[in-house]
Amino acid sequence: xxxxxxxxxxxxxxxxxxxxxxxxxxxxxxxxxxxxxxxxxxxxxxxxxxxxxxxxxxxxxxxxxxxxxxxxxxxxxxxxxxxxxxxxxxxxxxxxxxxxxxxxxxxxxxxxxxxxxxxxxxxxxxxxxxxxxxxxxxxxxxxxxxxxxxxxxxxxxxxxxxxxxxxxxxxxxxxxxxxxxxxxxxxxxxxxxxxxxxxxxxxxxxxxxxxxxxxxxxxxxxxxxxxxxxxxxxxxxxxxxxxxxxxxxxxxxxxxxxxxxxxxxxxxxxxxxxxxxxxxxxxxxxxxxxxxxxxxxxxxxxxxxxxxxxxxxxxxxxxxxxxxxxxxxxxxxxxxxxxxxxxxxxxxxxxxxxxxxxxxxxxxxxxxxxxxxxxxxxxxxxxxxxxxxxxxxxxxxxxxxxxxxxxxxxxxxxxxxxxxxxxxxxxxxxxxxxxxxxxxxxxxxxxxxxxxxxxxxxxxxxxxxxxxxxxxxxxxxxxxxxxxxxxxxxxxxxxxxxxxxxxxxxxxxxxxxxxxxxxxxxxxxxxxxxxxxxxxxxxxxxxxxxxxxxxxxxxxxxxxxxxxxxxxxxxxxxxxxxxxxxxxxxxxxxxxxxxxxxxxxxxxx
Amino acid sequence: xxxxxxxxxxxxxxxxxxxxxxxxxxxxxxxxxxxxxxxxxxxxxxxxxxxxxxxxxxxxxxxxxxxxxxxxxxxxxxxxxxxxxxxxxxxxxxxxxxxxxxxxxxxxxxxxxxxxxxxxxxxxxxxxxxxxxxxxxxxxxxxxxxxxxxxxxxxxxxxxxxxxxxxxxxxxxxxxxxxxxxxxxxxxxxxx
Numbered sequence: 147x148x149x150x151x152x153x154x155x156x157x158x159x160x161x162x163x164x165x166x167x168x169x170x171x172x173x174x175x176x177x178x179x180x181x182x183x184x185x186x187x188x189x190x191x192x193x194x195x196x197x198x199x200x201x202x203x204x205x206x207x208x209x210x211x212x213x214x215x216x217x218x219x220x221x222x223x224x225x226x227x228x229x230x231x232x233x234x235x236x237x238x239x240x241x242x243x244x245x246x247x248x249x250x251x252x253x254x255x256x257x258x259x260x261x262x263x264x265x266x267x268x269x270x271x272x273x274x275x276x277x278x279x280x281x282x283x284x285x286x287x288x289x290x291x292x293x294x295x296x297x298x299x300x301x302x303x304x305x306x307x308x309x310x311x312x313x314x315x316x317x318x319x320x321x322x323x324x325x326x327x328x329x330x331x332x333x334x335x336x337x338x339x340x341x342x343x344x345x346x347x348x349x350x351x352x353x354x355x356x357x358x359x360x361x362x363x364x365x366x367x368x369x370x371x372x373x374x375x376x377x378x379x380x381x382x383x384x385x386x387x388x389x390x391x392x393x394x395x396x397x398x399x400x401x402x403x404x405x406x407x408x409x410x411x412x413x414x415x416x417x418x419x420x421x422x423x424x425x426x427x428x429x430x431x432x433x434x435x436x437x438x439x440x441x442x443x444x445x446x447x448x449x450x451x452x453x454x455x456x457x458x459x460x461x462x463x464x465x466x467x468x469x470x471x472x473x474x475x476x477x478x479x480x481x482x483x484x485x486x487x488x489x490x491x492x493x494x495x496x497x498x499x500x501x502x503x504x505x506x507x508x509x510x511x512x513x514x515x516x517x518x519x520x521x522x523x524x525x526x527x528x529x530x531x532x533x534x535x536x537x538x539x540x541x542x543x544x545x546x547x548x549x550x551x552x553x554x555x556x557x558x559x560x561x562x563x564x565x566x567x568x569x570x571x572x573x574x575x576x577x578x579x580x581x582x583x584x585x586x587x588x589x590x591x592x593x594x595x596x597x598x599x600x601x602x603x604x605x606x607x608x609x610x611x612x613x614x615x616x617x618x619x620x621x622x623x624x625x626x627x628x629x630x631x632x633x634x635x636x637x638x639x640x641x642x643x644x645x646x647x648x649x650x651x652x653x654x655x656x657x658x659x660x661x662x663x664x665x666x667x668x669x670x671x672x673x674x675x676x677x678x679x680x681x682x683x684x685x686x687x688x689x690x691x692x693x694x695x696x697x698x699x700x701x702x703x704x705x706x707x708x709x710x711x712x713x714x715x716x717x718x719x720x721x722x723x724x725x726x727x728x729x730x731x732x733x734x735x736x737x738x739x740x741x742x743x744x745x746x747x748x749x750x751x
Numbered sequence: 752x753x754x755x756x757x758x759x760x761x762x763x764x765x766x767x768x769x770x771x772x773x774x775x776x777x778x779x780x781x782x783x784x785x786x787x788x789x790x791x792x793x794x795x796x797x798x799x800x801x802x803x804x805x806x807x808x809x810x811x812x813x814x815x816x817x818x819x820x821x822x823x824x825x826x827x828x829x830x831x832x833x834x835x836x837x838x839x840x841x842x843x844x845x846x847x848x849x850x851x852x853x854x855x856x857x858x859x860x861x862x863x864x865x866x867x868x869x870x871x872x873x874x875x876x877x878x879x880x881x882x883x884x885x886x887x888x889x890x891x892x893x894x895x896x897x898x899x900x901x902x903x904x905x906x907x908x909x910x911x912x913x914x915x916x917x918x919x920x921x922x923x924x925x926x927x928x929x930x931x932x933x934x935x936x937x938x939x940x941x942x943x
Contacts, residue, residue: 235921237921237924238926239921239924241920241921241924242921243920243921512929512931538928539928541834569929572926572928572929573928573929575926576925576926576927576928576929578926579925579926580925582925583925584831587797590898591796591797591798591799591898592794592798593896594797594798594799594800594879594896594898595793595798595809597879597880597881597896598798598800598808598809598878598879600880601878601879601880
């Protein structure tokens with residue numbers, strides 16, 4: 147017997163499961179159109195790989211996620227792509243999203259499949275890729291890509307692998323019926339996941355209100371080490387964190403994931419999809435959906451093709467439209483009301499409730515909180531719902547966050563027990579979304595500030611660079627100017643210098659001249675002195691002439707002695723010099739005679 | 752008599768010196784550069800850099816608020832920003848000053864590209880460098896970076912920039928608060 151723990155809080159709403167478990171799983175058949183939303187998982191929407199008018203085969207990939215987290219979408223049957231357009235999709239907003247509309251050709255022709263008989267021979271990475279390529283995302287409702295979930299962080303070894311077959315929410319029996327009918331496939335899928343993760347313990351948690359499923363699963367796990375844990379029926383024991391606590395006694399830390407404490411939860415439907423992907427090679431194109439509520443004549447579970455419109459499935463269940471008051475997708479605790487039945491069922495849809503007016507009446511108006519604290523007792527996460535409610539209502543989100551608003555799993559137990567019928571969960575969802583929005587805005591504004599500051603810095607830098615360049619240019623220009631000036635100055639200076647020298651020289655000359663003139667003036671009274679230079683020059687000239695004549699005479703004598711040819715020339719030159727000497731003598735004699743006269747005149751005066 | 756008086760004076764003087772020294776040391780040791788309040792205010796402003804408040808950008812307005820400017824001059828921030836500022840500064844929140852514009856849905860600038868003449872005027876006007884393009888070539892707005900500040904519309908010589916309100920889609924949708932009931936005592940007979 148597996149040891150079980152309990153989680154605090156929880157509620158016991160009426161189960162309403164027997165309506166849909168009395169009939170075996172039926173095939174829903176082929177609707178006229180299949181609408182395949184491009185985003186049926188958490189992450190990025192897939193990108194279309196086909197064109198309108200193209201014929202596709204059953205199981206053919208028609209859209210894939212190339213960047214970011216996500217899984218591909220496959221054609222649920224063979225047929226022709228009729229449109230790629232915005233269509234209402236299962237979403238609480240009731241808004242539209244991009245969908246591929248497939249018109250089945252009725253042949254239901256499979257594309258080429260590659261089943262793997264012995265996955266042990268492959269490496270784990272290949273098997274994970276196969277799981278991704280099969281388009282498997284968590285089928286419990288969240289739609290988290292399974293292959294990513296099966297890759298826990300390296301430092302977190304998964305010790306316990308839990309298969310979640312609790313299915314605690316009223317009305318829903320899809321997992322119950324899956325386990326009853328496809329127990330072997332579920333166990334095979336679980337084995338594949340266990341082989342990937344290598345946990346030391348592998349346990350299937352099933353609530354004790356599903357004896358048939360428990361029996362079927364017990365039979366299927368015979369001969370394996372997989373445990374079947376029968377847990378008491380209490381809402382929300384199927385919540386991931388609650389189931390982890392029930393089966394291991396460990397609490398998932400606030401803001402963490404089960405992998406943080408070495409645990410991982412997988413859904414029953416996901417295990418079956420993994421089994422089909424590996425052993426049959428088939429992608430996730432069908433699932434089991436519960437159709438229930440008093441407004442359908444034949445409630446039960448249907449194996450539907452992904453993309454089957456809700457309206458078609460309701461017809462199969464025998465909808466009595468006059469009885470229908472409210473159409474709920476999911477369970478009565480966590481599901482949401484649909485505004486139209488023209489939406490397709492996707493990988494994460496598990497239940498359609500066609501409720502009559504007295505079955506799920508319109509929620510009564512909200513009344514003031516009376517602080518009865520029943521919500522706090524019911525809360526499986528041990529939060530303070532009424533405080534969270536006050537702060538959410540007053541838009542004091544920070545305080546709500548401080549009280550661990552984000553640990554709320556939105557199970558609706560608090561709203562269920564509230565005697566004032568306050569839609570508490572909607573307040574929390576609103577508060578969470580507002581906080582997320584504010585965070586996103588904060589991120590965006592921080593980003594904008596960064597960009598703004600970067601731009602300012604850049605502009606400033608450019609300005610500085612410009613300034614610097616301007617300065618450099620100015621400096622260069624100034625230098626050039628200075629150089630030019632310097633050159634000019636230098637040339638001028640040089641000019642001046644020469645002038646100066648010239649001037650000085652001139653001055654000196656002038657001074658000399660003046661001195662000479664003065665000397666001349668001083669010598670004027672004595673005419674002999676005036677005549678003196680003449681006699682001197684004449685004497686000099688005479689002397690020069692005599693020297694030259696004697697040199698010439700010497701040369702002539704030499705030439706005569708040697709009998710040279712130039713004797714005649716030399717004779718002529720000697721004669722000329724003789725004349726010159728004669729004339730110089732005469733001039734000198736004349737000058738002397740004149741001087742003697744002057745002196746006699748002066749002395750006679 | 753005088754001794755006790757003197758003792759009192761000396762003790763008080765000594766205390767004054769010790770604490771004065773401590774304060775002086777602390778003011779040097781734990782000196783804060785700039786005004787931290789401005790940083791905090793700036794962090795709350797939406798950083799559209801639109802200048803609708805009358806200041807050239809969010810930071811100058813933050814500085815002005817720190818110096819006593821009114822906190823209700825930021826239309827892009829709207830009620831949320833005023834409330835956050837009021838909380839931070841511990842003042843009464845005021846309604847948005849209509850003089851500086853009204854709060855409106857988030858918008859982005861979109862250039863009608865076939866009309867763009869490539870004048871780069873909008874690029875120079877964009878405070879967050881969200882417009883891409885070069886002279887004589889078509890410009891376009893990087894939507895994810897656009898703050899919707901409006902500043903590029905005015906300089907465009909051919910008026911080819913539109914401010915487009917961002918329509919909520921399925922991915923930006925958020926839960927709204929529950930509708931308040933007018934007559935809370937009318938419980939429609941439920942839970943009798």
